[in-house]
Amino acid sequence: MNGLTEFTLIHQPGQIEHWVRFGHHISERIVDRRRRLLLFRPDQMVAFVRWASNAFGTIESRIDIVRTVPPKAASTTLPFVRPGAELFLSLRSWPKVEAMLKLIDAAEATAGDAASVCPAYWRHVEQLLSCGMQPGPYTMARHRAWQLRRELGW
Numbered sequence: 001m002n003g004l005t006e007f008t009l010i011h012q013p014g015q016i017e018h019w020v021r022f023g024h025h026i027s028e029r030i031v032d033r034r035r036r037l038l039l040f041r042p043d044q045m046v047a048f049v050r051w052a053s054n055a056f057g058t059i060e061s062r063i064d065i066v067r068t069v070p071p072k073a074a075s076t077t078l079p080f081v082r083p084g085a086e087l088f089l090s091l092r093s094w095p096k097v098e099a100m101l102k103l104i105d106a107a108e109a110t111a112g113d114a115a116s117v118c119p120a121y122w123r124h125v126e127q128l129l130s131c132g133m134q135p136g137p138y139t140m141a142r143h144r145a146w147q148l149r150r151e152l153g154w
Contacts, residue, residue, distance in 0.1 A: 004039045005068035007048060008080040011035075014053065018080060021047035021063070021104060022114035042070040045088075045115045047104060048081065049097065061097045065089040065122045088119050089126040096129055107138040118146035 004026070010018045012034050023046030025038040040046060045067050052060040066085035069075045075084030091100055103125060108114045121138055128135040 003071045006082045007038045061094040088122040
């Protein structure tokens with residue numbers, strides 16, 4: 001795949017839905033009516049949401065925020081992500097996923113693009129949400145500090 005990371009998106013209304021909440025793909029391929037493949041370059045932040053249900057209700061709600069990695073780099077194996085990615089946040093259950101989607105909206109309002117948010121913020125958010133605490137907002141000061149660290153190569 002030439003160093004690219006592939007995300008498989010599935011849309012079967014009322015059964016399975018996979019979508020990318022943020023991230024900048026470079027290519028999209030439609031496999032069939034229900035499946036698409038998105039390709040991302042290395043070092044891209046991506047929020048991948050998965051939802052599934054059956055006749056009895058929701059059986060899976062999950063959001064993963066990952067960074068795509070170059071070939072042969074260490075990565076976490078995730079379903080529907082090939083070959084894998086560096087995991088920053090992984091939350092399960094609809095209340096946590098819904099809270100995370102609201103935090104992404106707020107971060108976008110501050111940074112303009114959720115894919116440019118400091119990756120350490122997503123790890124911080126995961127730790128707090130997983131233990132039932134409310135994380136603080138992503139501030140412009142935090143975003144500017146992240147931009148400066150990136151410019152310096154940190």
